[in-house]
Amino acid sequence: MADGGGARPAEAELAAALLAWYDASRRALPWRAPPGERSDPYRVWLSEIMLQQTTVTAAQPYFIRFLKRFPDVRALAAAPVEGVMQAWAGLGYYSRARNLHACARVIVNELGGRFPDTIAGLEALPGVGPYTAAAIAAIAFGLPAAAVDGNVERVISRYYRVEEPLPGAKPRVRALAQALVPQRRPGDFAQAMMDLGATVCTPRGPSCGLCPWRAGCGAHAAGDMETFPRKAPKKAVPQRYGAAFVLVRDDGAVLLRVRPPRGLLGGMDEPPGSDWREAPAPPEAAALLAEAPFPARWRAAPGAVRHVFTHFRLTLTVFVAPAPPDFVPPPGCRWEPRRSLAAAALPNVMRKAVAHGLDCLSRDWRRLERAGAGKISGAGE
């Protein structure tokens, strides 16, 4: 660690200044108890899982919907996992949803419906790691735990000018953060750190003029705030190509299957598809068509679906076909009625693929109608 400006306030003074700032500037969020009221562990836990690597803006509507559908941990434990995946569809990182459900069952079936109130007990739960355990401990149980997330790493590394790059610097950052946690109001302190990082000490263009810690901040004194936290360089993301096959029945139903429970998009719905292969250029349509799961009058939809995952980019060619008259869904596949398609457990990339295929099909129908090709049977869009 390098050093920054002049003398710094003691840890207790820093905590007090931050709490005073928080009392005046805290964000009102649906999972936060009003000032002075005790937080519900279930809501704290649910929000912390949803907020892992996810923005407040994205998580908020999911949290409200989820809480309505699963009001407490017993309701969640009693629900089928498919319903949980449905409620999570679109949020990403789907192992979180599976772990969330598994965790609810552990709490109800093995822990009498109560959340553990120790760091070790919390961290033993599926989907709960060091950060989330500390956050729940501090916010829901008032324990003096340091919840170190990306916000806190940024605030701490700037304030103390931590020169070592992440993730190697994590232990040091954690120790520095822990030293600041006050005995009183540790939960508010944890949330104050996150609010400070999210609204003032932002990755780009920090509002140092509004910061309660400006006077002692090493990076502010040097004027190079945006260069912290130091980070190891990242690898380039490869490009992969594949195909999705959208089979549509006369009544508009779409053929879907469920992906394997683990791995990418685990346990989520998708139309049948090919393997995804890494390549420098898009493959020929004929090569992709050779991977169709069954014969049909496949037609390539113009254009393609592009999607960015954490560690690769995907370009999906979408083939679409009307279901043959006597088609029987192969094992593992099912017909999803058009009416309930919106509620299916489709991740966004697959939602895009299905929509792309249906768009293509409806364009065909309109073109046929204009050409006077006669009555088109089945439901429209």
Add this chain to the structure above:
DNA sequence: TACCCGTGGTA
């Protein structure tokens, strides 16, 4: 340790 695991917003 180094990957793997989604998605949408922003500069």
Add this chain to the structure above:
DNA sequence: TTACCAAGGGT
């Protein structure tokens, strides 16, 4: 368009 990034955890 590219690149980065957001309340991380599992393996």
